Amino acid sequence: MPVRYAPLNPPKRLLLGPGPSPVEPRVYEALSKPIVGHLDQYFFEIVSEVHELLRLVFGTQNPFTMAISGTGSAGMETAITNFVEPGTRVAVFANGYFCDRITDMARRQGAEVVRLEKPWGEVFAPEEAREFIYQVQPQVVAYVQAETSTGAYQDGQAICQAAHEVGAVVIADCVTSLGAMPVEVDRTGIDVAYSCTQKGLSCPPGLAPITLSERALERLQARKSVNRSWYFDLKLLAEYFGSARRYHHTAPVSMFYALREALVAIAEEGLENRFRRHQLNHRAFVAGIEAMGMRMLVAEPHRLWSLNTPCVPEGVDDARVRQRMLAEDGIEIFGGFGPLAGKVFRIGLMGAGSTQENVFAVLASLERALRAEGYHPPASGVEAARAFYEQYALA
Ligand SMILES: *Cc1c(COP(=O)(O)O)cnc(C)c1O
Numbered sequence: 001m002p003v004r005y006a007p008l009n010p011p012k013r014l015l016l017g018p019g020p021s022p023v024e025p026r027v028y029e030a031l032s033k034p035i036v037g038h039l040d041q042y043f044f045e046i047v048s049e050v051h052e053l054l055r056l057v058f059g060t061q062n063p064f065t066m067a068i069s070g071t072g073s074a075g076m077e078t079a080i081t082n083f084v085e086p087g088t089r090v091a092v093f094a095n096g097y098f099c100d101r102i103t104d105m106a107r108r109q110g111a112e113v114v115r116l117e118k119p120w121g122e123v124f125a126p127e128e129a130r131e132f133i134y135q136v137q138p139q140v141v142a143y144v145q146a147e148t149s150t151g152a153y154q155d156g157q158a159i160c161q162a163a164h165e166v167g168a169v170v171i172a173d174c175v176t177s178l179g180a181m182p183v184e185v186d187r188t189g190i191d192v193a194y195s196c197t198q199k200g201l202s203c204p205p206g207l208a209p210i211t212l213s214e215r216a217l218e219r220l221q222a223r224k225s226v227n228r229s230w231y232f233d234l235k236l237l238a239e240y241f242g243s244a245r246r247y248h249h250t251a252p253v254s255m256f257y258a259l260r261e262a263l264v265a266i267a268e269e270g271l272e273n274r275f276r277r278h279q280l281n282h283r284a285f286v287a288g289i290e291a292m293g294m295r296m297l298v299a300e301p302h303r304l305w306s307l308n309t310p311c312v313p314e315g316v317d318d319a320r321v322r323q324r325m326l327a328e329d330g331i332e333i334f335g336g337f338g339p340l341a342g343k344v345f346r347i348g349l350m351g352a353g354s355t356q357e358n359v360f361a362v363l364a365s366l367e368r369a370l371r372a373e374g375y376h377p378p379a380s381g382v383e384a385a386r387a388f389y390e391q392y393a394l395a
Contacts, residue, residue: 020198030261053263060185075194075208086110091138097149126158146177151309160189180306202351291384292377324369
């Protein structure tokens with residue numbers, strides 16, 4: 001009997017969760033272009049355009065900037081395996097889930113991890129960051145710039161300054177900020193920044209951009225032990241993606257096409273315009289949430305523009321609300337987990353997903369689902385967001 005499978009026909013979803021974010025048609029088109037070999041001259045032309053454009057979105061002049069084959073976690077693992085050896089003292093700023101993943105990866109490499117804890121959703125003030133770093137005297141400091149589990153943005157200037165004073169390199173997780181908010185690697189002083197393709201860059205998941213400062217490169221060159229990871233060894237990867245062009249692994253050629261196209265779209269929009277768009281839509285969304293009688297988990301100055309965490313109203317089952325939104329409107333949002341399980345919604349407005357139309361759509365869908373679950377907002381979120389846009393246009 002012949003084997004029969006239905007044609008591939010994914011459901012239509014509006015992806016407004018913590019990632020993946022919506023992908024534009026031009027990026028899908030790039031994915032369908034014929035591949036060339038992973039050592040082809042044309043492939044390396046695309047690679048060098050990707051590197052150049054990544055410097056732009058990272059806010060860096062770092063020559064050592066590349067895309068690791070794998071998702072955001074591959075970027076994290078690359079940062080950890082190259083800069084953490086057995087016995088390395090690592091100071092981790094712990095205020096959400098992804099700091100825990102960094103901790104886990106560092107411990108697997110034999111690091112001595114010291115953590116400064118904060119409740120999820122809060123951020124570290126410059127003074128306490130300094131004090132912690134001086135007390136620990138680490139070789140590596142790690143923090144999450146955009147904590148997707150909580151919606152909080154951690155400023156890194158004080159962290160980087162103190163870390164450099166004690167001779168440490170700083171790893172920053174920029175997975176949910178890259179392409180949506182200023183990452184400012186050079187201005188902040190970050191030594192190793194990594195990200196992914198499927199959040200602020202609006203590309204499918206599959207590559208992990210990474211960039212290394214001069215200080216990080218020196219640390220890498222001075223490393224005595226061999227990296228226990230072969231795949232993520234930056235010294236080997238530099239020989240592939242650098243001028244030697246020596247085969248290391250078969251790069252996912254189509255993903256490089258897609259990332260190239262997503263980055264060109266960003267350059268065409270203009271970084272400043274893109275950030276302004278994300279900030280504006282985030283603020284309109286918050287105006288809608290507050291009009292609906294809900295509050296945001298994160299204090300006003302520390303909110304991500306890319307990922308919003310409104311608190312679930314008392315007595316409402318967030319899973320039922322999310323199921324309704326998916327079933328009735330095809331909108332994907334996420335809930336909280338860990339200490340925030342059942343307490344927040346996680347709603348992404350990132351990359352191509354950050355539009356006025358989507359702000360209205362998600363607020364309307366959320367309001368319908370909340371009403372069906374017995375919560376009655378005192379005012380319309382959509383109307384409040386509309387008023388916000390009008391006021392902004394007049395200003
Ligand atoms: C999504 C995310 C990751 C992991 O990325 P994957 O692409 O899921 O492997 C790491 N850090 C943060 C802050 C994230 O949001």
